[in-house]
Amino acid sequence: MSVKLLYFAWVREKTGLGEETVDLPGSVQTVSDLMAWLKARGPEYEAAFDKSDFIRAAIDHTHVTHSTSIDKAREIAFFPPVTGG
Amino acid sequence: MIRIQQEDFDIGAEISKLRSGRTDIGAIVTFTGTVRDTAQGECISEMTLEHYPGMTEKELQRIEQQATARWPLQGSLIIHRYGTMKPGENIVLVITASAHRQAAFEAAEFLMDYLKTKAPFWKKEDGPDGGTWVDARDSDDDALKRWETRRKAAE
Numbered sequence: 001m002s003v004k005l006l007y008f009a010w011v012r013e014k015t016g017l018g019e020e021t022v023d024l025p026g027s028v029q030t031v032s033d034l035m036a037w038l039k040a041r042g043p044e045y046e047a048a049f050d051k052s053d054f055i056r057a058a059i060d061h062t063h064v065t066h067s068t069s070i071d072k073a074r075e076i077a078f079f080p081p082v083t084g085g
Numbered sequence: 086m087i088r089i090q091q092e093d094f095d096i097g098a099e100i101s102k103l104r105s106g107r108t109d110i111g112a113i114v115t116f117t118g119t120v121r122d123t124a125q126g127e128c129i130s131e132m133t134l135e136h137y138p139g140m141t142e143k144e145l146q147r148i149e150q151q152a153t154a155r156w157p158l159q160g161s162l163i164i165h166r167y168g169t170m171k172p173g174e175n176i177v178l179v180i181t182a183s184a185h186r187q188a189a190f191e192a193a194e195f196l197m198d199y200l201k202t203k204a205p206f207w208k209k210e211d212g213p214d215g216g217t218w219v220d221a222r223d224s225d226d227d228a229l230k231r232w233e234t235r236r237k238a239a240e
Binding site: 006008009010012058061062063077079080081082083084085 | 118134135136137139140143144165176177197200201202203204205206207208209218219220221
């Protein structure tokens with residue numbers, strides 16, 4: 001499955017990327033699986049997803065939990081808890 | 086109405102626009118969030134706000150719809166800026182208009198509490214020691230829970 005990934009704030013700074021498109025193996029089924037898969041891609045990703053419990057995710061512009069399925073997702077974003085306002 | 090923009094806004098002009106030609110409004114509440122020059126005792130020279138284009142619009146619209154469903158509002162506006170700002174500059178504006186003050190006050194507070202915990206914005210403060218991403222505060226999550234409790238109590 002090919003999916004667009006977006007990173008914001010310190011997750012973006014640590015991965016060194018704003019966005020990328022990746023091909024995912026079938027074993028990656030949830031947001032949590034995806035973070036574990038990304039973490040194994042290299043030191044930048046390992047640093048970015050080190051505190052993965054703390055990282056929030058959105059699928060196609062909607063907030064989701066780590067146990068949410070990524071099936072049919074077109075765009076998945078990872079970011080720290082929001083601090084606007 | 087919601088707006089996400091880099092440029093500053095004119096609070097007076099926005100209020101005038103919202104109430105223009107209306108005589109049914111009895112109360113207008115505005116909240117303005119601005120850049121402080123200190124955080125945890127450290128000086129801040131500027132602040133940069135990053136956001137998630139596409140999702141930000143969607144979240145702000147959703148938040149505004151929730152407020153409209155919950156209070157009898159005759160108008161509302163959310164403006165949130167992104168980009169780099171200096172201390173003293175405006176960051177966010179919320180205006181709510183209603184026939185009576187209670188709905189306008191409560192809706193404005195509700196909009197800010199939801200925006201702070203749901204809208205995808207991230208603040209980075211720049212000071213003498215470089216840039217620091219602002220941490221989310223538990224008190225903001227607590228502020229949000231208060232509205233959920235009130236809703237349950239009303240049911």
